[in-house]
Amino acid sequence: MNIKIEHAAVYAADLERTREFYAAFFEAKSGPLYRNEKGFSSRFLTFESGARLEVMHRDGSCPDACGERNGWSHIAFSVGSKENVISLTKKIAAAGYPLYSGPRETGDGYFESCVGDPDGNRVEITV
DSSP states (O other): OOOEEEEEEEEOSSHHHHHHHHHHHHOOEEOOOEEOTTSEEEEEEEOTTSOEEEEEEESSOOOGGGTOSSEEEEEEEEOSSHHHHHHHHHHHHHTTOOEEEEEEEOTTSOEEEEEEOTTOOEEEEEO
8 A cells, every 4th residue: 555644634714714824825726615515615725745735614513522623623544545445444443443434435526434543533544
């Protein structure tokens, strides 16, 4: 497997204001706005190095227990294929770590799962 950090993600109170901050000060290029019917929206920002940051927002409020609060949300690792996502997810869950979601195809085109590290921090595994 060729594993690399795919992206980091942060929830923002104002998605566009946060996008503008990274564009103005860190020369991030903004991807298209994604929005679903549940009030979730996001944009991927790409930096010159190729690193990406997902800036996310959810309308309304959500208690910390669902992992959707302003601030850093998760780190994502790319493992190269759907089969590797499934295999690694099963291995981590079998070792007793939390399985938060997936593996699944998301509305914005990702195939991913989300597991917890030893402290419960969210780790996405994606193609």
